[in-house]
Amino acid sequence: xxxxxxxxxxxxxxxxxxxxxxxxxxxxxxxxxxxxxxxxxxxxxxxxxxxxxxxxxxxxxxxxxxxxxxxxxxxxxxxxxxxxxxxxxxxxxxxxxxxxxxxxxxxxxxxxxxxxxxxxxxxxxxxxxxxxxxxxxxxxxxxxxxxxxxxxxxxxxxxxxxxxxxxxxxxxxxxxxxxxxxxxxxxxxxxxxxxxxxxxxxxxxxxxxxxxxxxxxxx
Amino acid sequence: xxxxxxxxxxxxxxxxxxxxxxxxxxxxxxxxxxxxxxxxxxxxxxxxxxxxxxxxxxxxxxxxxxxxxxxxxxxxxxxxxxxxxxxxxxxxxxxxxxxxxxxxxxxxxxxxxxxxxxxxxxxxxxxxxxxxxxxxxxxxxxxxxxxxxxxxxxxxxxxxxxxxxxxxxxxxxxxxxxxxxxxxxxxxxxxxxxxxxxxxxxxxxxxxxxxxxxxxxxxxxxxxxxxxxxxxxxxxxxxxxxxxxxxxxxxxxxxxxxxxxxxxxxxxxxxxxxxxxxxxxxxxxxxxxxxxxxxxxxxxxxxxxxxxxxxxxxxxxxxxxxxxxxxxxxxxxxxxxxxxxxxxxxxxxxxxxxxxxxxxxxxxxxxxxxxxxxxxxxxxxxxxxxxxxxxxxxxxxxxxxxxxxxxxxxxxxxxxxxxxxxxxxxxxxxxxxxxxxxxxxxxxxxxxxxxxxxxxxxxxxxxxxxxxxxxxxxxxxxxxxxxxxxxxxxxxxxxxxxxxxxxxxxxxxxxxxxxxxxxxxxxxxxxxxxxxxxxxxxxxxxxxxxxxx
Numbered sequence: 001x002x003x004x005x006x007x008x009x010x011x012x013x014x015x016x017x018x019x020x021x022x023x024x025x026x027x028x029x030x031x032x033x034x035x036x037x038x039x040x041x042x043x044x045x046x047x048x049x050x051x052x053x054x055x056x057x058x059x060x061x062x063x064x065x066x067x068x069x070x071x072x073x074x075x076x077x078x079x080x081x082x083x084x085x086x087x088x089x090x091x092x093x094x095x096x097x098x099x100x101x102x103x104x105x106x107x108x109x110x111x112x113x114x115x116x117x118x119x120x121x122x123x124x125x126x127x128x129x130x131x132x133x134x135x136x137x138x139x140x141x142x143x144x145x146x147x148x149x150x151x152x153x154x155x156x157x158x159x160x161x162x163x164x165x166x167x168x169x170x171x172x173x174x175x176x177x178x179x180x181x182x183x184x185x186x187x188x189x190x191x192x193x194x195x196x197x198x199x200x201x202x203x204x205x206x207x208x209x210x211x212x213x214x215x216x217x218x219x
Numbered sequence: 220x221x222x223x224x225x226x227x228x229x230x231x232x233x234x235x236x237x238x239x240x241x242x243x244x245x246x247x248x249x250x251x252x253x254x255x256x257x258x259x260x261x262x263x264x265x266x267x268x269x270x271x272x273x274x275x276x277x278x279x280x281x282x283x284x285x286x287x288x289x290x291x292x293x294x295x296x297x298x299x300x301x302x303x304x305x306x307x308x309x310x311x312x313x314x315x316x317x318x319x320x321x322x323x324x325x326x327x328x329x330x331x332x333x334x335x336x337x338x339x340x341x342x343x344x345x346x347x348x349x350x351x352x353x354x355x356x357x358x359x360x361x362x363x364x365x366x367x368x369x370x371x372x373x374x375x376x377x378x379x380x381x382x383x384x385x386x387x388x389x390x391x392x393x394x395x396x397x398x399x400x401x402x403x404x405x406x407x408x409x410x411x412x413x414x415x416x417x418x419x420x421x422x423x424x425x426x427x428x429x430x431x432x433x434x435x436x437x438x439x440x441x442x443x444x445x446x447x448x449x450x451x452x453x454x455x456x457x458x459x460x461x462x463x464x465x466x467x468x469x470x471x472x473x474x475x476x477x478x479x480x481x482x483x484x485x486x487x488x489x490x491x492x493x494x495x496x497x498x499x500x501x502x503x504x505x506x507x508x509x510x511x512x513x514x515x516x517x518x519x520x521x522x523x524x525x526x527x528x529x530x531x532x533x534x535x536x537x538x539x540x541x542x543x544x545x546x547x548x549x550x551x552x553x554x555x556x557x558x559x560x561x562x563x564x565x566x567x568x569x570x571x572x573x574x575x576x577x578x579x580x581x582x583x584x585x586x587x588x589x590x591x592x593x594x595x596x597x598x599x600x601x602x603x604x605x606x607x608x609x610x611x612x613x614x615x616x617x618x619x620x621x622x623x624x625x626x627x628x629x630x631x632x633x634x635x636x637x638x639x640x641x642x643x644x645x646x647x648x649x650x651x652x653x654x655x656x657x658x659x660x661x662x663x664x665x666x667x668x669x670x671x672x673x674x675x676x677x678x679x680x681x682x683x684x685x686x687x688x689x690x691x692x693x694x695x696x697x698x699x700x701x702x703x704x705x706x707x708x709x710x711x712x713x714x715x716x717x718x719x720x721x722x723x724x725x726x727x728x729x730x731x732x733x734x735x736x737x738x739x740x741x742x743x744x745x746x747x748x749x750x751x752x753x754x755x756x757x758x759x760x761x762x763x764x765x766x767x768x
Contacts, residue, residue: 094570
């Protein structure tokens with residue numbers, strides 16, 4: 001991003017992208033059902049982790065790798081694995097662009113947390129950032145913001161992932177701004193796609209989503 | 220860099236990773252492997268496949284119409300080593316080992332760096348994804364060597380002005396080996412030509428020669444491509460053959476309350492397009508690549524990890540950034556390769572599929588090698604030497620632990636989670652065939668349940684039943700349009716689902732099936748009794764052999 005970019009442009013695109021994001025619509029619609037926030041956490045001594053360590057260690061002990069049992073199957077290794085799974089799953093394209101959170105209150109299950117048409121913006125934003133000198137702050141933000149979500153038991157939990165979603169919206173904003181300047185024709189096409197996709201999401205959100213909610217018996 | 224010293228060591232590592240305990244890891248042969256083996260045996264003995272087709276160009280097998288090259292290549296191997304687990308897995312494992320060397324050549328050609336090439340070869344040698352399919356992947360593992368050799372020769376033709384006709388030979392071989400390559404290779408070759416158009420436009424004559432040559436060697440393939448079997452296979456495998464359930468459409472229509480809205484928002488084409496994009500993107504999911512792998516298919520699973528090591532994630536990211544910032548079109552070609560590779564898998568019904576997307580392995584490995592080289596350059600010299608060296612040492616320690624973790628997972632944890640059932644490694648059949656031999660002379664009929672799929676193949680394989688005797692008896696039974704088939708039976712064997720409430724009244728017969736088909740509570744001692752139980756290696760019951768009287 002050059003210094004000549006007007007901050008209001010950035011702000012305007014950011015607000016546009018955020019307000020068209022399915023996750024924002026879901027959050028607003030189901031706010032009263034989601035809050036107060038009561039999601040259980042996964043901690044170091046979680047029973048499932050202890051059980052996993054014991055099972056895996058037992059299996060090694062019964063094999064030719066016996067001396068490695070404690071070195072390979074221990075709490076730090078399994079916790080690292082468990083938290084890596086949770087951390088990286090937040091970057092899954094399926095979660096971000098296709099289906100969103102697994103909880104029907106936090107996703108319509110027919111759209112991702114973002115519209116699929118944000119993907120080119122995010123990629124363009126990452127490409128732009130890779131060429132900037134002061135890229136480290138944004139990349140550090142993208143790396144740090146998923147951390148709260150890894151401690152929540154529910155995979156792809158929306159509320160704890162909000163910091164990441166905001167960072168990604170910001171990266172998409174940078175990408176959109178870059179495309180607007182460098183490839184205006186492509187940008188028009190992408191905006192058209194985005195509008196069409198939003199209409200599709202909105203149709204589902206208004207027409208089919210309420211039926212899914214009723215069928216899920218969440219209330 | 221001492222290439223002459225390091226490269227043989229790396230290839231040796233690749234060889235060890237692919238050949239140690241090859242016969243029993245993966246823990247059992249799956250029905251595809253058994254089918255490849257028996258058809259090669261049948262060709263060896265009679266020149267015909269299991270259905271008696273003389274030197275076929277596609278093998279009907281269980282109705283999935285397997286491609287020919289792997290089976291024909293197995294014939295001499297079966298002749299030398301006999302019909303067993305090792306001979307079926309030998310060629311893919313050998314191909315995987317040779318691929319390590321080819322990987323070195325590709326990396327050197329694309330990056331002009333011996334160090335990157337050595338790192339790439341090392342990462343490829345220990346790559347869980349490649350090992351998974353070169354140990355127990357049969358045709359797909361075998362096809363990989365042709366694909367990467369073909370791509371190497373193609374790049375050599377473009378960069379070093381060699382004749383492109385040489386590239387067409389291994390690429391054509393890949394087309395005769397594995398289904399997915401029939402989608403990947405044409406797309407890859409055509410788009411690569413566009414990518415390098417400026418370089419190849421001047422060499423129209425050699426291009427035309429290559430196309431004519433490729434056309435000639437692909438004529439036999441063209442004949443089978445439009446056969447009924449291939450059409451069936453295409454429709455059964457891809458998303459294009461998928462039909463939406465009527466109830467689903469009716470529900471949407473009812474909720475929409477308007478046909479116009481239904482047609483606007485829920486067309487089949489729109490939903491399938493989303494499906495294809497979804498499947499495509501899933502192949503770039505960090506969970507799939509680095510932490511969980513392909514959890515839907517047990518034959519693709521490495522328990523507790525992805526298809527690449529977690530330590531490769533930052534290296535790949537670093538490699539991507541480095542590649543994007545470089546102006547070298549050959550290095551950027553790696554990204555292009557990576558983007559094309561998942562296409563064959565994206566158009567199939569499975570959300571993500573490691574086997575069909577195996578062509579992602581090479582570009583991802585190359586990116587990891589470029590990333591590792593960037594990392595080493597940055598951290599091996601400069602200020603704070605102790606800190607920098609400690610970081611590099613810690614990285615090497617992480618790599619060592621990761622490899623150890625993979626070995627334990629592959630050798631200990633994964634077999635215990637993937638041995639049972641039709642979608643897994645289908646264990647239990649080998650033991651069953653050996654146990655049944657002692658009962659075989661005493662009974663007129665032996666009925667084997669087909670819940671775990673493909674028992675007839677295992678009986679043929681482990682009994683080494685003479686193909687000339689089986690061919691006249693061969694008959695494929697399809698339970699439904701979308702399912703694969705089962706051999707109906709031979710000699711005393713009948714292969715079909717057991718329905719015990721009816722079957723228990725059939726007298727003087729030996730029934731073989733899992734507990735869920737012949738439950739304890741329904742075995743009445745006046746009518747029948749369990750004569751033996753066949754156990755999995757975990758000591759859990761696999762099959763029960765029940766006689767009726």
